[in-house]
């Protein structure tokens with residue numbers, strides 16, 4: 001796996017407030033990287049530094065091992081948090097216009113626009129004024145706009161906000177196609193369930209500091225404790241008296257617990273079976289939401 005975009009020791013302050021502190025992470029070719037953090041954590045600021053809209057106070061952004069230059073940035077696709085479409089234009093005019101700005105010829109821009117608008121499900125609304133479209137449809141147009149020049153990298157600030165579940169699935173599919181074609185995709189989102197489903201790699205930021213970064217599964221296993229869940233028929237309260245069992249949650253017949261050595265899962269399962277039927281038993285993998293809460297503590 002090749003890291004193509006790298007941030008190295010990036011600091012940034014606004015006035016006397018430092019909002020990014022030693023931010024370093026990699027974005028890898030062909031992978032989707034989810035950039036996750038609470039409100040004001042520094043995601044947009046980081047993305048704007050990657051795009052060259054803001055300069056870092058210290059540190060650098062490198063692209064394929066070299067400081068990121070203007071020409072390389074022209075091949076980036078960016079979807080800013082504050083969406084920037086012209087309300088009096090139609091999606092078709094808007095996307096063709098952006099394609100031309102990126103250097104496509106008129107016929108190429110039109111061809112690409114038609115294909116993209118169809119792909120994002122806006123084919124039938126392509127000639128309506130943007131201001132008459134629902135927010136979700138405007139968002140679809142934004143996504144087409146970010147893709148019109150067939151960018152080498154995609155940097156997307158909250159690409160799923162305002163989308164209904166079907167539209168989320170559509171955008172997920174489009175982004176996956178881009179990643180499979182080799183383009184690294186960095187996207188921020190508050191929708192942790194979507195991030196969990198979509199990303200290959202994760203970068204977790206809190207208060208301007210990177211708290212965790214790496215492959216999703218590695219992060220998950222790093223945060224996995226020997227935690228189990230058990231569902232029985234009766235009351236699972238007897239678990240309180242099992243040596244080595246630390247109850248995390250008990251709700252009648254359902255229990256979630258951690259095990260301290262030397263207790264092991266099989267002995268707990270045997271103890272449960274000795275008391276009656278066991279309906280479910282297994283290890284609990286932490287959700288991204290739980291990991292997120294933990295790194296924000």
Ligand SMILES: Nc1ncnc2c1ncn2[C@@H]1O[C@H](COP(=O)(O)OP(=O)(O)OP(=O)(O)O)[C@@H](O)[C@H]1O
Pocket residue numbers: 014019037038039040041042043044045046081
């Ligand atoms: N131009 C600016 N001037 C002053 N402060 C700023 C500026 N831009 C951002 N900030 C501050 O920097 C911090 C990080 O903001 P940023 O927009 O990067 O966070 P974020 O993670 O994108 O948040 P959200 O998820 O709420 O969009 C915030 O406290 C914000 O108020």
